[in-house]
Amino acid sequence: MGVIMFDNLSDRLDAVFKKLKGHGKLTEKNIEEGLKEVRMALLEADVHYKVVKKFVADIKERALGQEVMESLTPGQQVIKIVDQELTELMGGRLENLNLSGSHPASIMLVGLQGSGKTTTAGKLAVYLRKQGRKPYLVPADIYRPAAIDQLNKLGDQLGVPVFPSNPEIDPVKICQQARTTAHRELCDTLLIDTAGRLHIDEELMTELCRIKDAVKPSDILLVADAMTGQDAVNIAESFNNTLNIGGVILTKMDGDARGGAALSIKSVTDKPIKFIGVGEKLSDLEPFHPDRMSSRILGMGDVLTMIEKAQTIVDEKKAVELEKRLRKNEFTLEDFRDQMVQIRKMGSISELINMIPGMGKIKQLKNLEVDENEFIKIEAIINSMTPQERHQHTLIKGSRRKRIAKGSGTSVQDINNLLKNYTQVVKMMKKINKGGMRELGQGMLPF
Amino acid sequence: MAFTWFQKNEEVKEGGQEKSTGFFNRLKKGLSKTRKVLSTDINDLFAGNRKIDDELLEELEELLITSDMGVRTTMDLIESISKKSSEISGADQLKKALKENILALLNSEKPCPQKITTGPLVIMVIGVNGVGKTTTIGKLAAKFVASGEKVIIAAADTFRAAAVEQLAIWAQRAGVEIVKHKDMSDPAAVAYDGIQAALARGADVVLVDTAGRLHTKKNLMEELKKIKRAISKKLPEAPHEILLVLDATTGQNALSQAELFNDALDVTGIALTKLDGTAKGGIVVSICSTLEIPLKYIGIGEKIEDLQEFDSVRFVNALL
Ligand SMILES: Nc1nc2c(ncn2[C@@H]2O[C@H](COP(=O)(O)OP(=O)(O)O)[C@@H](O)[C@H]2O)c(=O)[nH]1
Ligand SMILES: [Mg+2]
Numbered sequence: 001m002g003v004i005m006f007d008n009l010s011d012r013l014d015a016v017f018k019k020l021k022g023h024g025k026l027t028e029k030n031i032e033e034g035l036k037e038v039r040m041a042l043l044e045a046d047v048h049y050k051v052v053k054k055f056v057a058d059i060k061e062r063a064l065g066q067e068v069m070e071s072l073t074p075g076q077q078v079i080k081i082v083d084q085e086l087t088e089l090m091g092g093r094l095e096n097l098n099l100s101g102s103h104p105a106s107i108m109l110v111g112l113q114g115s116g117k118t119t120t121a122g123k124l125a126v127y128l129r130k131q132g133r134k135p136y137l138v139p140a141d142i143y144r145p146a147a148i149d150q151l152n153k154l155g156d157q158l159g160v161p162v163f164p165s166n167p168e169i170d171p172v173k174i175c176q177q178a179r180t181t182a183h184r185e186l187c188d189t190l191l192i193d194t195a196g197r198l199h200i201d202e203e204l205m206t207e208l209c210r211i212k213d214a215v216k217p218s219d220i221l222l223v224a225d226a227m228t229g230q231d232a233v234n235i236a237e238s239f240n241n242t243l244n245i246g247g248v249i250l251t252k253m254d255g256d257a258r259g260g261a262a263l264s265i266k267s268v269t270d271k272p273i274k275f276i277g278v279g280e281k282l283s284d285l286e287p288f289h290p291d292r293m294s295s296r297i298l299g300m301g302d303v304l305t306m307i308e309k310a311q312t313i314v315d316e317k318k319a320v321e322l323e324k325r326l327r328k329n330e331f332t333l334e335d336f337r338d339q340m341v342q343i344r345k346m347g348s349i350s351e352l353i354n355m356i357p358g359m360g361k362i363k364q365l366k367n368l369e370v371d372e373n374e375f376i377k378i379e380a381i382i383n384s385m386t387p388q389e390r391h392q393h394t395l396i397k398g399s400r401r402k403r404i405a406k407g408s409g410t411s412v413q414d415i416n417n418l419l420k421n422y423t424q425v426v427k428m429m430k431k432i433n434k435g436g437m438r439e440l441g442q443g444m445l446p447f
Numbered sequence: 448m449a450f451t452w453f454q455k456n457e458e459v460k461e462g463g464q465e466k467s468t469g470f471f472n473r474l475k476k477g478l479s480k481t482r483k484v485l486s487t488d489i490n491d492l493f494a495g496n497r498k499i500d501d502e503l504l505e506e507l508e509e510l511l512i513t514s515d516m517g518v519r520t521t522m523d524l525i526e527s528i529s530k531k532s533s534e535i536s537g538a539d540q541l542k543k544a545l546k547e548n549i550l551a552l553l554n555s556e557k558p559c560p561q562k563i564t565t566g567p568l569v570i571m572v573i574g575v576n577g578v579g580k581t582t583t584i585g586k587l588a589a590k591f592v593a594s595g596e597k598v599i600i601a602a603a604d605t606f607r608a609a610a611v612e613q614l615a616i617w618a619q620r621a622g623v624e625i626v627k628h629k630d631m632s633d634p635a636a637v638a639y640d641g642i643q644a645a646l647a648r649g650a651d652v653v654l655v656d657t658a659g660r661l662h663t664k665k666n667l668m669e670e671l672k673k674i675k676r677a678i679s680k681k682l683p684e685a686p687h688e689i690l691l692v693l694d695a696t697t698g699q700n701a702l703s704q705a706e707l708f709n710d711a712l713d714v715t716g717i718a719l720t721k722l723d724g725t726a727k728g729g730i731v732v733s734i735c736s737t738l739e740i741p742l743k744y745i746g747i748g749e750k751i752e753d754l755q756e757f758d759s760v761r762f763v764n765a766l767l
Contacts, residue, residue, distance in 0.1 A: 225697070
């Protein structure tokens with residue numbers, strides 16, 4: 001698989017329009033060339049064929065407008081339009097769980113086998129508890145071996161009560177009984193973990209309807225894997241037609257899937273994506289951000305997510321401070337060192353890079369092994385600098401380099417490398433500040 | 448009518464048999480009565496002996512892309528077809544040419560299976576979360592038992608809640624022994640013990656289950672390597688097979704999964720699960736051709752008998 005496959009859309013569009021430069025004003029045909037690249041990017045991201053077709057047709061008019069035709073950077077303009085429209089399509093209002101109606105409230109989790117329903121039930125329990133509610137876990141998967149055990153264990157871990165299901169009871173009965181016992185357990189919100197099923201399995205789809213009729217849930221959430229391919233439209237359509245779902249949770253977003261299924265699902269159901277799952281821990285549930293999803297689908301990654309992830313680990317104030325400084329292009333060697341320390345806390349750099357969709361695939365980065373010793377070296381080097389040097393790296397010339405190398409037990413070569421990396425980071429930061437994420441081309445991550 | 452690649456528990460005829468569309472259609476109809484119309488039927492595409500024109504090629508493109516074949520593979524296939532378009536007179540020939548092309552991609556050079564000189568055949572099963580590793584192990588165990596082999600399963604998913612309990616139920620269904628430790632214990636130690644038990648008890652096959660993990664998590668990939676090393680430590684030739692389980696519902700990301708798991712562990716075979724749904728798993732075509740890893744098994748349901756050995760001719764016949 002060539003690298004081209006994963007080049008980000010921004011680069012590809014630039015390439016298209018660069019080719020056409022010198023031919024004077026852009027023509028309609030030129031723009032169509034560019035839209036072809038948009039189409040490819042969306043298809044590679046797993047957006048459904050028909051959804052892509054419609055989307056590209058819809059944005060064509062805007063792309064043919066003056067803002068693109070007369071722009072010096074038509075590629076960037078097209079990206080801007082695509083990004084805006086995608087964000088709009090997936091966005092609308094940010095919607096929370098629906099907990100209205102009968103008491104106790106019930107939330108039904110439905111979806112294919114292996115999409116992550118049980119883990120998501122545990123995560124929602126954590127989320128609801130944080131909101132001051134009293135969740136009650138209801139295992140209604142009587143089919144998959146040990147599915148009930150799994151939810152019981154999660155409940156134990158969390159200290160959240162679990163309805164004592166067993167595989168002999170009909171799932172509808174389980175849910176009905178759970179409503180009564182929830183009262184006794186002083187719980188106000190049922191989280192019903194249904195069995196995974198194929199959307200074409202009529203018998204099991206009917207079972208879901210029966211559960212719905214019996215408990216009248218306030219929300220029904222389709223749990224779908226972010227890695228889902230073209231079939232996402234069929235799955236979402238069937239579940240929505242059968243149950244009139246209230247929203248969607250996209251799981252396994254911590255991988256490197258571009259997540260085009262999000263757009264497919266949204267466009268066939270018109271139901272909001274309410275949360276995303278970003279890890280195996282029960283706290284790894286986040287609200288859905290349409291703008292980030294858009295950059296991700298377009299293969300342009302998202303620095304914001306990285307900054308945010310850093311924030312949850314790093315002390316918040318410091319991160320805000322850092323972000324401000326980044327914006328003002330005041331990123332010093334000290335900040336660089338702090339970042340290294342933080343990154344080490346956050347896990348390997350390659351993992352971080354993998355948060356940027358597409359980046360993980362770039363050959364130069366793929367085999368990038370992070371050497372713990374490298375971190376230790378960097379820290380030692382920066383620690384051996386004077387405060388002035390740390391704030392103004394241009395001071396560090398030949399003799400100073402020798403001194404620092406000696407002080408940190410490294411070589412001048414190491415100092416040179418570090419400074420090179422650092423200036424690249426600064427350059428990248430400047431680019432981001434100037435043009436937003438889309439300025440960040442391939443191979444820019446200089447670690 | 449719905450088009451599915453595989454039908455369970457039913458002989459799907461191979462070779463030229465699908466030409467007698469009567470039989471094939473009846474079979475498909477009979478089995479898909481509960482299935483809705485979800486995708487274009489390729490036979491409609493070729494109905495009435497259409498000319499090969501842009502319109503037909505576009506429909507073909509849609510068909511290939513919606514099977515998750517990927518943009519690149521689809522473009523390549525269509526390009527080679529349209530190059531030959533002067534030699535191809537009708538739809539039948541087009542279909543044949545397409546089949547041949549896809550078959551060629553699927554039939555990559557298979558690496559020779561490693562010779563087993565001593566001890567049991569060891570199969571280590573890996574993949575991302577929820578793809579069907581544990582279920583596939585249950586099905587495989589039953590298959591080996593049916594051919595008279597003594598099987599031991601090692602429960603090296605010590606991470607996911609109740610993973611061991613799930614596997615234990617499968618072991619019981621298949622009638623085989625299971626080696627397990629406590630939750631959260633070292634998976635490499637479980638695998639090691641599994642091999643040891645197999646050697647001591649004279650088992651023919653060891654199936655090692657592992658916890659699902661995203662291929663992008665470096666430390667978890669390291670853990671897999673460690674499990675593999677533990678196995679080799681006890682039995683130097685083993686594991687003989689590293690079976691990567693992929694979910695047919697997965698789109699282009701399956702390629703990334705295959706690449707990264709292969710980089711870390713040298714995958715020797717693929718099992719593609721959930722083909723009983725409407726997803727077609729077309730991404731395996733690029734996986735097989737670019738990584739030269741053979742597709743060995745397909746999963747077509749949740750029952751113990753719902754595992755088939757992969758047959759590329761049948762696969763392509765079902766696709767087209
Ligand atoms: N329909 C269908 N479901 C499957 C198939 N293989 C596995 N599953 C289901 O997928 C879910 C996850 O399977 P499991 O074996 O626990 O996955 P693991 O996490 O990879 O071990 C379970 O509900 C299985 O019953 C298959 O071929 N078809
Ligand atoms: Mg498992």
